[in-house]
Amino acid sequence: MKDYKDYSADDFIGDDSFIHWVKFPTEGGDGFWQTFIAENPHKREEIEEAIRFLKLFDDQPVALPPEKLYRLHQQINDRLDVPVSASTVHKIVTSRSKATRFYSYAAVITIALLAFASWWQFNTQSSDGLVKPVTVSKDSHAVNSRQEHVIPKGERSLITLEDGTQVWINADSKLEYSHDFLNGPTRDVYLQGEAYFDVTSDKSRPFIVHVQGVEIKVLGTAFNVKGYQGEHKIEATLVHGKISFSGASADNVTLAANQRAVFLTEKKRLLVENNVQTDNYTSWRKGVLVFDDQPLYEILPILERTFNVTIHTDQATSLDCRFTASINNMSLDEVLELFSTSDTIGYTILANEVYITGSFCDD
Amino acid sequence: MDDTNTISLYHGESALTRTPLFFTNNDSPADKDSKIWNAFRQGNREALDYIFKEHASNLFAYGTRFTKDQELVLDCIQDLFVELWNRRQALNETKSIKFYLLKALRRRIARTVHGAKRLEAITDEVQYLEEKMNFSVEQLMVAQESDQARKAGLRRALEGLTKRQRESIYLKFFQGLNNEAIASVMNLSEASAATLVSQAIAALRTALPKKS
Numbered sequence: 001m002k003d004y005k006d007y008s009a010d011d012f013i014g015d016d017s018f019i020h021w022v023k024f025p026t027e028g029g030d031g032f033w034q035t036f037i038a039e040n041p042h043k044r045e046e047i048e049e050a051i052r053f054l055k056l057f058d059d060q061p062v063a064l065p066p067e068k069l070y071r072l073h074q075q076i077n078d079r080l081d082v083p084v085s086a087s088t089v090h091k092i093v094t095s096r097s098k099a100t101r102f103y104s105y106a107a108v109i110t111i112a113l114l115a116f117a118s119w120w121q122f123n124t125q126s127s128d129g130l131v132k133p134v135t136v137s138k139d140s141h142a143v144n145s146r147q148e149h150v151i152p153k154g155e156r157s158l159i160t161l162e163d164g165t166q167v168w169i170n171a172d173s174k175l176e177y178s179h180d181f182l183n184g185p186t187r188d189v190y191l192q193g194e195a196y197f198d199v200t201s202d203k204s205r206p207f208i209v210h211v212q213g214v215e216i217k218v219l220g221t222a223f224n225v226k227g228y229q230g231e232h233k234i235e236a237t238l239v240h241g242k243i244s245f246s247g248a249s250a251d252n253v254t255l256a257a258n259q260r261a262v263f264l265t266e267k268k269r270l271l272v273e274n275n276v277q278t279d280n281y282t283s284w285r286k287g288v289l290v291f292d293d294q295p296l297y298e299i300l301p302i303l304e305r306t307f308n309v310t311i312h313t314d315q316a317t318s319l320d321c322r323f324t325a326s327i328n329n330m331s332l333d334e335v336l337e338l339f340s341t342s343d344t345i346g347y348t349i350l351a352n353e354v355y356i357t358g359s360f361c362d363d
Numbered sequence: 364m365d366d367t368n369t370i371s372l373y374h375g376e377s378a379l380t381r382t383p384l385f386f387t388n389n390d391s392p393a394d395k396d397s398k399i400w401n402a403f404r405q406g407n408r409e410a411l412d413y414i415f416k417e418h419a420s421n422l423f424a425y426g427t428r429f430t431k432d433q434e435l436v437l438d439c440i441q442d443l444f445v446e447l448w449n450r451r452q453a454l455n456e457t458k459s460i461k462f463y464l465l466k467a468l469r470r471r472i473a474r475t476v477h478g479a480k481r482l483e484a485i486t487d488e489v490q491y492l493e494e495k496m497n498f499s500v501e502q503l504m505v506a507q508e509s510d511q512a513r514k515a516g517l518r519r520a521l522e523g524l525t526k527r528q529r530e531s532i533y534l535k536f537f538q539g540l541n542n543e544a545i546a547s548v549m550n551l552s553e554a555s556a557a558t559l560v561s562q563a564i565a566a567l568r569t570a571l572p573k574k575s
Contacts, residue, residue, distance in 0.1 A: 013564055
């Protein structure tokens with residue numbers, strides 16, 4: 001124990017325990033200094049001088065607005081949600097030589113991404129010209145010589161295109177294609193939301209999925225694509241075959257089979273995950289939802305789409321609470337019951353609104 | 364989770380597991396940090412979320428002392444968390460997450476701002492880069508002082524400190540680090556850190572005479 005009885009004001013100012021007591025009062029402390037002052041009235045003046053000096057310094061840091069903090073957290077999570085193994089190319093490769101090296105792999109997906117500048121150009125073009133907002137309709141019908149399938153929340157659908165390609169369209173999603181789908185040099189479809197494609201092979205006419213400004217080019221294969229507006233990412237999970245993920249650039253990376261690619265649209269960053277359980281990403285077709293250690297802020301939007309509800313929570317903080325779950329063709333009521341037995345939450349369903357009370361992860 | 368959960372696939376029964384956290388409110392700050400850090404090292408994503416929420420704002424406050432480029436600081440924090448996660452199994456134990464992160468962010472900003480090309484810079488090189496970082500005196504003071512003359516005197520005194528002295532004072536008074544931690548963050552010997560701190564305090568005290 002230091003002999004604080006001999007301390008001067010300067011000594012107190014440099015003492016870590018004293019600094020903590022003055023500068024971090026919220027951290028509690030054990031009452032040592034209160035006792036010391038009470039027992040050593042002759043030190044009072046030195047101590048008051050030291051306190052006065054330390055309190056002159058007031059930190060006024062550059063504040064980080066909550067919305068920026070939240071975005072930062074999401075960006076980190078987005079990157080971590082796709083673990084990248086050391087052997088995998090994990091960023092957009094900008095040099096041609098690196099790219100060509102990877103072409104030699106057999107059975108590969110080629111992912112080509114446009115450069116930063118051309119990205120925006122393309123993105124702008126596509127939102128201006130290609131994917132126009134259209135009226136929601138349950139059934140397919142023609143709009144300006146385009147065929148469209150709009151699947152509302154709470155439903156999913158299987159359609160067969162004229163070339164025999166099967167498309168499972170998830171809730172809250174839209175698939176469009178032009179009337180000359182069968183006659184052009186390529187088979188182009190435009191997706192908002194999520195769909196699973198089992199494409200009929202036709203090597204002379206590539207099949208192209210346009211999603212959020214990205215093109216996924218296909219010869220014959222089965223794969224899942226997810227690109228909801230406002231989610232800042234586009235995911236493609238390949239079950240088998242070969243796809244290329246492109247904008248308009250020559251920059252390429254090449255990937256092995258059974259992989260999932262995620263393109264983070266804000267950071268222009270491409271992430272690739274190896275050896276994925278593709279079932280986890282395609283089981284929605286069979287009414288099964290799989291969550292692998294995912295936070296509620298990712299899970300709740302999926303439940304909202306699947307069950308056509310809006311979910312309200314009263315504890316924003318618990319949205320980070322993570323769950324691993326597989327939900328096999330359950331009703332909304334059964335799903336909420338599953339969550340409420342795991343955590344001390346209550347819920348009320350009023351028509352299309354769900355109110356969750358209490359907090360998750362409250363140990 | 365690397366160690367506990369396996370997912371049941373869709374053809375099985377419906378199931379749900381929640382990822383738990385690994386500390387109690389009765390733990391001391393050091394024990395709590397230790398436990399959270401160990402959970403992080405074992406791949407617990409809630410530990411990462413917890414660490415982010417506890418420390419991100421403070422890391423931003425620290426980082427913006429070195430550069431006005433806020434986006435650069437945000438990018439460095441993002442990369443820092445991602446890299447820590449990807450290297451989690453190789454990380455050492457720590458009893459102070461705050462200190463660990465401050466040190467890591469400082470090195471990262473030094474490399475980013477001054478453009479070190481190599482990922483694994485040798486210590487001397489990092490030290491050299493850090494020498495060039497400018498620890499800003501702006502907003503580092505002065506509260507609750509109505510006496511304008513004292514205020515101006517203290518501000519002049521702060522500006523008169525070397526940037527290393529300023530940073531040592533910042534780490535001591537605002538981050539609550541002891542000399543050992545300051546030495547580690549700033550890549551100094553503990554004796555040098557102690558000297559920096561005591562010189563800085565002495566200079567400030569001289570500039571600000573005791574009140575009569």
